[in-house]
Amino acid sequence: GAPMDADIDGWMLIANDLGRQAVCDHRITLRGSGLDDRDFVPIYHVCNTVQFFLDCPTPWNNESYNLGSGHTTTTQELAETIADRCAKTIGHLPQITRKDSTPEETSSPLSFRVDKLAKAGCAPQADLTGEIDATLVFCRNRFINE
16 A cells, blocks of 8 residues: 555555556566466455454454465466556556566466455455555655655
8 A cells, every 4th residue: 555654664565566656667677477366455455354353243263264366376467467557647657677587487376365254244355456546646746745
């Protein structure tokens, strides 16, 4: 999600890093091939889930739950989404570059189950659009319009 302040230590998070690159550099450079699968979670879903369990009327018996969106995507796909949102929100389409994959490198589907969380009544949320847009606007306002 969009940071509250530009000085926080959150720019190493991939979505924030790529969003800042897209706005400030007009390009996105992935450190790897982009084939790695991840389950990206909007910050509002993390906050809603914490609140859900704080307000939970029935005890959850100290059980463990996976917190995720229930949807996996590659970092290349995330970069493409950020570039597309940058074009729509900020007005320019950043170029994406990445390292070439090696012959032995493949994209292995990430198996990350969140159905236990959904069964408890906290449905996963996978729409990153709002968080990406907010991050891009934050970067424009903080780093470009200074």
